[in-house]
Amino acid sequence: MDYFLITTSLLKIAAILFLVILPMVSYSVYAERRVSAFIQDRRGPNRVGPAGLFQPIADMFKLLLKEDFTPANVNTFYYWLAPCLAMMPAIITIAVVPFGSTLFGVPMVIADINVGILYVFAIASLGVYGIVLAGWASNSKYPFLGGVRSSSQMISYELSLGLAVIPIFLLVGNLRLTSVVRYQIEHGWMIAPFVGDWLNPWKWLLAFPMIISFVVFAIAIFAETNRLPFDLPEAEQELAGGYHTEYSSMKFALFFLGEYAAMITGSAVIVTLFFGGWHLPLPSWHGGFHWALVDGSAPGWRGVVGGLFNIATFFAKVAVLLFFFIWVRFTLPRFRYDQLMRLGWLFFFEIALVNIFIAAIILAYVPS
Amino acid sequence: MSPLLFWPFALLMLMFGVAVVINRNPVASALSLVVSFLGLAALFMSLDAYFIGIIQVLVYAGAVMVLFLFIIMLLDLRAEEGRQVNWLALIGGIAVALALLAQILYVIHNLKSAHQAFPPLARSTFDDVRNVGLLLFGSYNLPFQIIGVLVLVATIGVVLLSRREPR
C-alpha cells in the first residue's frame, strides 16, 4: 500500500476538519448572529471576549451542559440516529473539493476522484435522511410536517441543482473538480473569464449561460441547505422549528451545526465551480501587464507561502459566500409551500434545461 | 478488490437486505434498503465501476428511497400489527426462494471462470464516465433515446395516476 498517500490523506482530513471546517461552522453561527444584528440595527453578541469572538466557545459549553432530553413515545433508535445523519453528509462532501493548490508537493484535495461532482450530489442527497428521520422519529406533528416537506423539497431542487452544472462540464469535459479549477486557471473564472485571452468574445458569450447556471445553482443550494427563503422544513413561525422541535442539547446542536456545515460545503462547491476555486490572479507588470499565478509549485518557502495563500484565498471566497447566505436570509421573506414547489418545478427546472441547450449551441456552432 | 473490503461490504449489504424483508415497520425497511444500496455501491466501486457506484448512490439512495420514505410518511403507514401468519405461505415462499438460490449457486459452481480471479487492468485510474458516455451516445444511442421516451411516458403516467378525480 501507498503509505505516503494514506498518511497525507489522514493529515489532510484531520487538518481540514478540525482546523478549518469545525471552527468555520461554529464561527459561521457567530457570524450569522452578528451580521443579522447589524442588518437589524442591533449589536449582536459582543460580551464574551473581544467583540464577542469567544461566543462560539460559550455556546458550545452551554449546549454540552444542557440536559439531553429524550421525549416519551419517540422511536428512540432513529431519534438518536437522525442528528448524526444530519451532520455527516455535509462534512464528507468536502472530501472532493480542492481547497488549495499544493503544499510541500502534496495536492490540497482529499480525494481527487473522476466522478467528483456526482459524488457531491450523491452525498448531498443523503443529507435529507437526517431531517426526514428526525421528523418521523419524533412522533410529533410539527416535526413530521417538517420532515415530509423537506423530503419533497430536496427531491425537487436536486433536479435543478444537477442540471445547472451541466454547462460547466460541457465546457470542461470532465467531472473531476480539480479539472474544473485547472480549466478556470487557464481560461478565466466561469462567470468572469478575465484571465488568459480575455478579449475573446466567445468566452464572454459563454459566460452568459454560466451566469444563469450560477444563479440557478446558488438558489438550489439555498433550497438544499434549508436556508431562508426556502426554510420551509424548519419554519419557526408555522412549524415551531420543524424537524428539530423535539430535540435538545447536543442533538439539537448537531442539526444546527449540520445546517451550517452544509452551507459551507455548498459555498465551497459554488466557489470551485464558478469562482475559480483557490485561484486568485495577481496583477503583474513584468514586461507588460499580465496576471501572475500564485500556487504551491514554486521551490522552497515561496511554494509554501503560495500554497498557504491559495488555501486562504479559497476560504476567503467561501466566507464571502457565507456572508451572502446570511445577507439573503435577513432580507427575503419565506415562500409559501406551493410557491416553493412551483418555483422549483415550473421555473428553475426549465431555466436549467434551456440553459444547457444555450451552452451546447454556443459550444457547437459558435466558432471560438 | 481486496477481501478486506469485499467481505465486510458484502455482508453489510446482505444483512440489511434481509432486514428489508423481515422488518415489520416500512420506514425501517426503507432505511435498511438505503444501507444495503450503499453497501452495493461500495461493491461496485471495488469493481472499478466508480460511475455506476456513484449513480447507484445518487439515484437509489438519494432519490428513489427518499420517494419511498415520502410515500410511506404521506400514507402514514405504521408497523403492521401481528396478523394471523399464514405459515404455509411463509414456508412455501422461503422454500421457493431457497430452491432458486440453490439453482443459482449450482450454476455458479459449475461455471469455470467463477473460480478465477479478476484480471488486472491496464491503468489504475481511468475516466470511466467518459467511456460509459461514449458507448451510451454511440452504439447505444437508440436504446438511450427509447429510455428517454420511457421516462417521459412514466412521468405522464404518474401525473395521471396521482391526479385526484374531480368529484
Add this chain to the structure above:
Amino acid sequence: MAVTVSRPRLNWRERMYLPAIVAGLAITLKHFKNMLLGRTKVTMQYPEEKWDSHLPDHYRGAPALVRDSDGRVRCVACQLCEFICPPRAIKIIPGEIPSTDQFAKVEKYPEEFDIDMIRCIFCGMCEEVCPEQAIYLRKDYAITGFTRADMVHHKEKLLEIGGVMHGVVLKWNEKK
C-alpha cells in the same frame, strides 16, 4: 360585508421579482454598512451605560423608607401601606416608642418593615397612601439576589436606599 381586495396585476418586470430582490438586498446592506461605520444609533449597552442620569423624576423604582434631616425614621407604622399594597408585598410589625424617649410624641415606630421585592409591582400605591410621606419609590431598578430571602428588603436596607428627605414633617412638630 366582505370586501374582496383584487390582487394587483404585475407587469413583466415586476413579475421577475429580481429588481425587488436586489433592492431589498441593497437596503439590508445599507443597514449593515451604517452599523459597521458606527452611524446607526443603537440601544443602550446596559451594564456599561446606565439609565441613572436619564431617569425621569416620576420614575417608580424600588420603594424605600426615608429619614428626615434629624435622622429620625419618618414611618409611624400606621400600616396603611400594608393594607393598600395590591400584591401584599409589605409586612410591618409596629413597636411602641417608650414615653421616656426624646421623640415620644409619636407612639409607634416600625420594628420590622419588610418589602418582598419578588412580589412588589412598583405601583406606587404605598407612596400615595402614606400620610407621613415616609415611603417613596426611588430610582433603583436593578434589584437582584441569589435567593428568595435576598430579595426581601428589610428595614435597614430600605432606609439605606431611601436616604434623607429634607423638609418640614408634621408629626414631630410640637405645636400640632
Add this chain to the structure above:
Amino acid sequence: MVTLGDYLIVSGILFAIGFAGVMVRRNLIVILMSLELMLNAANLSLVAFSRFHVQPSGLPDYNAQVFVFFIITVAAAEVAVGLAILVALYRARQTTDVKDITSLKF
C-alpha cells in the same frame, strides 16, 4: 483472493432475498422494495462480469455498465409508477396489503 464466483454468489443470495421478500411479504411497499433488491442483484453480477471481461485495451467491458445504467433508469421509472399506483390504490381502499386488494375492478 476474491474471485468472480464470490461476487456472483453474493449477487445470487441478494436475488434470493429479494425473491423471498416478494413471495412472503404482503405489504405492497415492501414488495416494491424487494423488487429493487432483485434488480440490484442483477446489476451486481453485470458489473462483476464487466470487470471480469477486460478488453484488449486493458479496460473493463463497458457494455455491461451501460446495461446497468439502463436498468437503474428503468427501475427509477418503475418505482415512480409503482408508487403512484400504490397511492391511487390507497386512496381507493385505505390499505397497502395485497390480501385486501382482491377485486379486479375499482
